[in-house]
Amino acid sequence: MFAAISRSESAVPNSKAGSPGPPRSVGAVRIAFLGVGTRTALADLHQQGCMKARLPRSYDGDPLTAILINTAGGLTGGDDVETTVEWGAGAQACFSTQAAERIYRSSGGAALIRNRLTAGAGAAAEWLPQETILFDAGRFRRETEVDLDPHSRFLAVESVVLGRKAMGETIRTGMIADRWSVRVGGRLVWLDAFRLEDDLAAQIARPAVLAGAGAYATVIAQASGPDAVLAAIREGVGADGGASRRGPLVVGRVTAPDGDALRLRLAALIPALRRVVTGQPARLPRVFRI
Numbered sequence: 001m002f003a004a005i006s007r008s009e010s011a012v013p014n015s016k017a018g019s020p021g022p023p024r025s026v027g028a029v030r031i032a033f034l035g036v037g038t039r040t041a042l043a044d045l046h047q048q049g050c051m052k053a054r055l056p057r058s059y060d061g062d063p064l065t066a067i068l069i070n071t072a073g074g075l076t077g078g079d080d081v082e083t084t085v086e087w088g089a090g091a092q093a094c095f096s097t098q099a100a101e102r103i104y105r106s107s108g109g110a111a112l113i114r115n116r117l118t119a120g121a122g123a124a125a126e127w128l129p130q131e132t133i134l135f136d137a138g139r140f141r142r143e144t145e146v147d148l149d150p151h152s153r154f155l156a157v158e159s160v161v162l163g164r165k166a167m168g169e170t171i172r173t174g175m176i177a178d179r180w181s182v183r184v185g186g187r188l189v190w191l192d193a194f195r196l197e198d199d200l201a202a203q204i205a206r207p208a209v210l211a212g213a214g215a216y217a218t219v220i221a222q223a224s225g226p227d228a229v230l231a232a233i234r235e236g237v238g239a240d241g242g243a244s245r246r247g248p249l250v251v252g253r254v255t256a257p258d259g260d261a262l263r264l265r266l267a268a269l270i271p272a273l274r275r276v277v278t279g280q281p282a283r284l285p286r287v288f289r290i
Contacts (some may be wrong), residue, residue: 025072025079027051033064035090035122040064043088051081054098061281064093068129070101075113077106077139082114087123087152092278094126096285100161101129103138110139110175117144119152124278127156128270128285131215131259134162139175146182147188148222150248155277157270159217161259162204172201182220182249190220190246215257215262219243219269221250223277232276 027049032042040063047053050072056063068083075081091133102161103111125148134140145258148154160176163169175197181189196203204210221229226245233252243252254269256262271282 011120025050025070025075025081027070027080028082029068029097030052030084031066031227032086032088033091033123034088034248035092040091040093044086049081051083056286059286062094063124063126063278063280065285065287066093066095067131067226067287068095068097069213070097073109074102074104076104077109077111079111081112082116084185085118085125085126089120089149091120091123092280094128094161094280094285096287097129099130101132102141103132103134103140105135105137106139106174110141110177113140113142115142115144117156118145119146119148119154121149121151123149123152123154124280125152125154126274126278126280126285127154127158128282129158130288131161131217131262133161133164133259134160134171134176136163136171137174141175141177141179143179144181146180146220147186147230148182149185150185153224153278154220154222155273156220157217157266157273159215159262159266161215161262162200163214165214165238165258166260170201171204173198174200176200178218180218180220184222184248190240190251192251193220199205205278210255214252214258216241216255217262217266219252219254219273221273221277222248223250223253225276226250228276229273232272236265236272240265242250 026057029051030046032044052069054067163171176192180192229250237254241254275282
């Protein structure tokens with residue numbers, strides 16, 4: 001069902017040729033959901049290294065939910081993790097995370113994060129991880145590839161926090177390389193490559209980049225009623241972001257002064273989008289804590 005995972009040799013650098021480098025976290029989760037009548041079942045699960053998945057019980061109409069756990073407690077330069085999720089035809093499931101992912105100071109290289117998401121006909125697929133927190137001098141490269149059937153419903157909300165303001169943290173340097181590619185019916189519909197490197201403080205302050213915002217989120221949705229989705233995102237983000245149509249997709253961005261403010265905005269936006277995009281109850285996944 002899944003293609004073999006490939007690992008880039010350059011993702012885990014050694015300190016010297018012929019000598020072992022410092023320990024690195026390497027892990028992968030592959031999970032598949034299958035629609036069985038009106039139910040959704042787990043079709044396949046593979047766990048490797050530091051990456052684990054758990055499926056807690058669902059209550060009060062919540063969809064089947066998978067929770068990703070990074071037992072390493074965070075990522076740093078040279079770490080290499082991959083998550084592959086397949087929503088089969090008619091499957092309805094949410095994929096989230098146990099906690100925020102943390103990108104710590106790097107002593108060399110970048111953490112590599114690869115996400116592969118596929119949704120079949122009639123699927124209601126939700127990709128709702130908690131935020132990624134970047135620490136000063138942290139470096140990460142994330143590649144998210146999405147393949148959607150034209151008749152699937154899909155909601156993704158991915159957020160990044162640039163240091164924890166409440167802890168007095170500031171971001172001066174580091175790297176963010178965040179690439180999304182979305183195909184619908186095999187055709188590339190949206191490609192976005194966001195990259196900041198070295199003097200992050202100066203780049204974040206630029207009006208055309210983040211205008212000094214300390215946190216931001218990307219929203220991607222495909223639904224049978226894209227105009228309603230577009231209106232819901234625009235209402236939810238107000239002047240702190242925007243949204244537009246990209247063929248069958250609706251793509252939005254929201255910014256906030258810090259991670260706490262972003263979480264409060266997403267606490268209102270995500271439930272509204274779950275209702276209009278995937279038809280799920282208008283509430284946050286239970287693993288979220290606001």
